[in-house]
Amino acid sequence: MEKSFEPAQIESTWYARWEASGAFRPSGEGEPYCILLPPPNVTGTLHMGHAFQQTVMDMLVRYQRMRGRNTLWQVGTDHAGIATQKIVENQLAVEEKTRHDLGRDAFVERVWKWKEESGSTITNQMRRIGAAADWSRERFTMDEGLSAAVRKVFIDWYRAGLIYRGNRLVNWDPALGTAVSDLEVNNVERDGHMWSIRYMTVDGAASLVVATTRPETMLGDVAVAVHPEDERYAHLIGQMLHLPLTGRQIPVIADEYVDKDFGTGAVKITPAHDFNDYAIGQRHKLAPITIFTLDARINDNAPEKYHGLDRYDARKAVLADLEAAGLLVETKAHKLQVPVSQRSDAVIEPMLTDQWFVDLTSETLADGRPGGRKAITEPALDAVRSGQIRFVPENWANTYTQWLDNIQDWCISRQLWWGHRIPAWYDEAGNIFVGEDEADARASANTAPVGALRQDDDVLDTWFSSALWPFSTLGWPADGPVKNERGEIVANWAQDKIFLPSAVLVTGFDIIFFWVARMVMATKYFTGKIPFREVYINAIVRDAEGQKMSKSKGNTLDPLDLIDGIALEPLVEKSTKSLLIPQVRAKVEKRIRKDYPAGIPAIGTDALRFTFAALASYSRTINFDIKRAEGYKAFCNKLWNAARFVLMNVGDSGFGIGNPEKPVTEAERWILTRLKQTLAEVEQHFVSYRFDHLAQALYEFVWNEYCDWFLELSKPALNGDDAAAAASTRHTLLVVLESVLRALHPVIPFITEEIWKDVGPKLGLSEESLILRPWPNADDVVADEAATGEIEWFKNVLSGIRKIRSEMNIPPGKTIPLLFADGDASDHARVAKFAAQISFLARTETPQWIDAGADEPASAAAVVGALRVMIPLAGLIDLEAEKARLAKEIGRIEVEIRKCEGKLGNANFVANAPAEVVAQERQRITDWNTTLAALREQAQKLGG
């Protein structure tokens, strides 16, 4: 083995070997265990969130595979309608073309070409993280099989009356030219104004002032609404008003929706461009007037002078004209919530358009069949409420159920070209025909089409196909083999449905609504099963200061840069490349030069993964600090060097598989006991998804017990006279190392595999690589609780001596005399047992006992129970310093004793506390008193 751990070297080959060996494919044996990868966008590159999430999934998958489960990690990518279309449109823009110049077919072809070339970027990056996924079953949401599933779902829901087409007010993104769903709109607080505008009654006798944040929409007003009980306006209800600038007349109506105390208590009603107004318009049977074109300019329904004006220019013009007419009463600053498109940042314009919807709200359809609420929404709610699907941490279940309780119908049509084209056709009379293809649509209809059929131009929301992921990837709805784009068999519903439901979905809280809920809906409806049993909501990765990572802040980290390292200049270059605003660019550059003056050090995949594990508590955010990752790289190095030590010392002779028949030394029995406990803990932490505890348990075992104590204790055994002890110790060194490599493999697969390559053969193991080894069962390790007490005693003695050495500045290399005094029979036995190890590790001469009552030299002492562990002062130790040290120790223990006495002196405590707590307290005070007596005796001997 190399002298130190070099991640780049060992990571380069193992992944390809694992994949080629078929280790990532389901074994076909054991209970099925499936995890679905949330399919990343094909446009994407791996970010810290992915790396974290995928590490979690990979740990679970590798663990379950080792435990013998029939394990499938289903991977794939998402076609990401808007994001992907935008990338190719941007490329066209460079050629000064738009998608319309190419036409639909040529454009879609070009997107496919882009996907072929660039779509595997992220999956290749996943391989660098070590993701043990079954790539032979990789799917794409627009591949043939998944597209067939999408069509079937659309058609079935349409025929069940659960998908409908309607002219509805939707969130319209004027920049992208498409409708988006409620979820794709963010409400952002912006500084704006509140304008008050006077509307006169037709007879000119009265007027009323409305307050609005969007004065330009007055061009589409159809009424002014007031509260029915608002005395100020009661006399105006039913009267007609002049709508300024338009020549139109509109009524004053009464509606409970209006808040008397907000604004002026009078609301202009623009049903075509506001969701509330739309509802009011419907209640009062007022026809909406659309005043915007699809790119948010004023249309022909408004007075001619505004035609073609952009909505913000129109606002200025309308305000100026109102001002001129003396109708603008007041302008004041006002903070408001502006709906912004998540995808384009454009301000959303509610717009009346023809769209397709999934019904999620109606109880019963007009023809008596169950509506969407009954058929789709409620089963999804029940799955979580009944506990069939469990959220981890569980409070996320609230978030889920609350959203479903208040859900709206889902707008699924998008005015894009890249995506699943809606399988609906229209005849010349506007009748709708739905089917697999034109012929099927025609054949399935009750009526004959009028004239030619034309397919709907729209595509489906990307999340529509994502919702089917749990079963569409397994081959549904086909009964036989499903092939991918390259003609390889990827799925077969008839045999693969054993993987439904999957065991756990690992995902971010931000897509509980977008994806998790919709998978439950679709999977329940079409298969009758739940899609997954548990949903582990992973934390959001932030920077070391807890700030959200964003490119414009310059605090993003590329996981691959952490793995491979990157020098300062290339890092500055790649971080600022895509930033167009010079000020932002300068700020980002400055920050990076400050944060990473020497670039980012290479920490390797394993250390990165261990860091993710160590940070993965139930907290909803994790702050990623490179310092921490460097610490875990040190851990990898520690493990590496421990393995080197073991390999150097075990010699060439082989050992039998399994534990030594009878471990000879106390240290062996102790480390095996601790191994057993650690393995049991790790299994618990896998069940509860506490990867932080899991990582910590393994870290502590390896570093603080195996390395710090067992390896150290093995040295005297290996070099001592007892051949049996030496042989047994060699075996145990190897056995424990091999077990811990297996336990660590799900977390740090590369380094453990590399080390195992040399360790496995020493134990005569036949597997070709660690990935094929079974999980180390705690039950297979023999514990000896008594050994724990022995080693604890030993550690206390050794720590006592070390403390004296350190505090008295005795050079570590100097061999010193050692005396024991007092103590009970077990101390005598233990000293006899451990004398050689103590001398070896504490660098002392052979210890001597001082008989009770005999003279003893002035010494520094540590106390372990009743035993005094003494180092004679002569020439080594400053008497006064030792007296002070003792006094401090005595003081500390007196405080503890007083605490105990306080408790035990409280009659209520003794009467009410559980007996074992009281007993424990009594034992504690006895122990403290023993120690105190020994310390006092020692102080007295020093003349203190």
Add this chain to the structure above:
RNA sequence: GGGUGCUUAGCUCAGCGGUAGAGCGUCGCCCUUACAAGGCGGUGGUCGUAGGUUCGAUCCCUACAGCACCCACCA
């Protein structure tokens, strides 16, 4: 307006009813033949504030303060 979290050592976080913990940082001594990415030892906290329950509260309850995030139609 609803909802969900968080507040513990200088920093980042575990713990969550019975002696306050880890990593990093910091201080001291050591290149001791696995490891200086290391070893040994030390320093450092009235567990946000105020009440309550309890024999006992960092942990449970209530209120308050501060900080995040999610949902929602206030023009």
